[in-house]
Amino acid sequence: MNNTNLTDRQLSILKFICEVIDDASRPPTIREIGYEFSISSTKGVADHLDALERKGWIEREPGQARGIKPVREKTEKLFGASTGLPVVGSVVAGGPTLARENLEGLLNLDDLFPNNDDLFALRVRGDSMTGAGIYRGDIVVVRQQWQADVGDVVVAIVDDEKGTVKKLSKVGEEIHLKPANPNYDTIVKEPSRVExxxxxxxxxxxM
Amino acid sequence: MNNTNLTDRQLSILKFICEVIDDASRPPTIREIGYEFSISSTKGVADHLDALERKGWIEREPGQARGIKPVREKTEKLFGASTGLPVVGSVVAGGPTLARENLEGLLNLDDLFPNNDDLFALRVRGDSMTGAGIYRGDIVVVRQQWQADVGDVVVAIVDDEKGTVKKLSKVGEEIHLKPANPNYDTIVKEPSRVExxxxxxxxxxxM
DNA sequence: TTGACTACTAAACATATGTTTAGTAAAATA
DNA sequence: TATTTTACTAAACATATGTTTAGTAGTCAA
Structure with a gap:
């Protein structure tokens, strides 16, 4: 079976609706659904939509054109999000492959790094932070801020040069930008020269 | 000004259309746009849509309800993608903050890890791979496959236990699963006991 | 076996929504 | 200065689209 409280026909129609939205950024009309499934009467389709709504898989705007809105939290678990990777709790023996049903959730950047317009991403150029698990070519996600605490890994500009990724530390008045790689030296500057x-x-x- | 070839009014309307789509998963009607901007005649709105289409910011399905489709590649650069982090080429001195205009692109998982339904994500439990830049609590993105080359970091199941992340290597007939942490021992098994x-x-x- | 649910057809209806016609006025451009 | 573009109003029109009414037939649980 299909593991939901939906019939196979209802599931197919729900999937079609989601695909159209992904594809065309708008839901299909009742007649478009009818054409796809060879249902000649709009009432036939409307009955399916009634069922989908009653069972909590879609919401509708009465009287509005294309007023079908799938409930994302539910449909994404079923069909996969347009964006996002399935997260498995653990990989166990025996089971064949990924079953969409027993997932922990879907991974996407928005959930992991909620963006309040203060985040940006930056590709790391050198290998001065390998000891902290940051390698050349990695992308670091950075929260824009103009102060940081000792111990934070920061993006800083020294002497108006290009930005660098280092661990922040302070000794007296001096700012120390420490690499996490013994082949590199700590950058020591007055606060006025570090941004x-x-x-x-x-x-x-x-990889 | 607004840095595009659009008038301020056209830009506002384009932005509204994108927001409605993000919000309601369907575009607004001409009258909904008119209501938002206090334009009483549908022709007034239609003129703006004509301009947006002519200038390449939207596409339309003639005669279709809510037949407005913003050109994503362009609008995402302008307003930001609903999902995705802005990627900056380099952080330089002087410039105040992130300017949406001079970005390298937008980061999202779909682009970085194109998902052909064979990818999944797994949270790393131990710290046996810290030497390879994989720490406890990290999420690893895994391509599902049942063979791997020597040197690959793999997810494997040993003796029907739970999955483990290690570096694959072979010595004669034996499979060696090497940690990247000197505190852990290499797992040595016959091929039949490693999946x-x-x-x-x-x-x-x-972080 | 009765009622509820599924899955439709056919047809008429109501209205939501895009399109067209006929203008006006100001600003930008040639 | 003439022409185009922007930015609308007002009204009528055409049709795309949701809704309703009246039925049919099969399946499934009480």
């Missing part, structure tokens, strides 16, 4: 631009809150690496 | 489940193709860390 903090943000704090690293995440790392993304493609 | 490879996927190859790690990415790492995501939230």
């Amino acid at each position: 903090i631009r943000g704090k690293v809150v995440g790392v993304i690496r493609k | 490879i489940r996927g190859k790690v193709v990415g790492v995501i860390r939230k």
Whole structure:
């Protein structure tokens, strides 16, 4: 079966609706659904929509053209989000492959790094932070801020040069920007010559 | 000014259309736009849509209800994608903050890890791979596969236990699953007792 | 076996929505 | 200065689209 409280026909129609939205950025009309499934009467389709609504899979705007809105939290678990990776709790033996049903959720950047317009991403150029798990070519996710605490990994500009990613530390009045790689030296500057631009809150690496 | 070839009024309307789509998963009608901007005649709105279409910011389905489709590649650069982080080329001195205009692009998982239904994500439990930049709590992005090459970081199941993330290597007939942390021992097994489940193709860390 | 649910047809209806025609006025452009 | 573009009003029109009414037939649980 299909593991939901929907009939196979209802499930197909729900899937079609979601696909059209992904594809055309707008829901299909009742007649478009009818054409797709060879249902000649609009009432036939409307009955399915009534069922989908009653069972909580879609919402509708009465009287509005294309007034069908799938309930995303539910449909994304079923068909996969247009964006996002399925997160599995653990990989266990025996089971064949990924079953969409027993997932922990869907991974997408919005959930992981909620963007209040103060986040940006930056590709790391050097390898001065390998000891902290940040490698050349990694993308760091940075929250824009102009102060940071000792111990934070920050994006800072030293002497009006390009930005660099280092660990922040202070000794007396001096700012120390510490690499996490013994082959690099700590940058020691007066506060006036260091401009903090943000704090690293995440790392993304493609291998 | 607004840096595009659009008038301020046209830009406002385009933005409204994009917001409605993000919000309601369907575009507004001409009259809904008119109501929002206090334009009493549908022709007034239609003129704006004509301009937006002529200038390449939207596409339309003639005669179709809510037949407005913004050209995503362009509008996302202007307003930001509903999902995605702005990627800056480099952080330079002087410039105040993030300017949406001079961005390298928008980061989202779909672009970074194109999902052909064979990817999944898994949270790393131990710290046996810290030497390879994979820490406890990191999320690894895994491509589902049942073979892997020597040197790949793989997700494997040993003796029907839970999955583990290790580096694959072979010595004669034996499979070696190597940690990247000197405190852990290499797992040595016959091929029949090791089940490879996927190859790690990415790492995501939230700090 | 009765009633509820599924899954439709056919036809008429109501209205939501795009289109067209006929203008006006100001601003931008050639 | 003439012409185009922007930015609308007002009204009529055409049709795309949701809704309702009246039925049919099969399946499934009480």
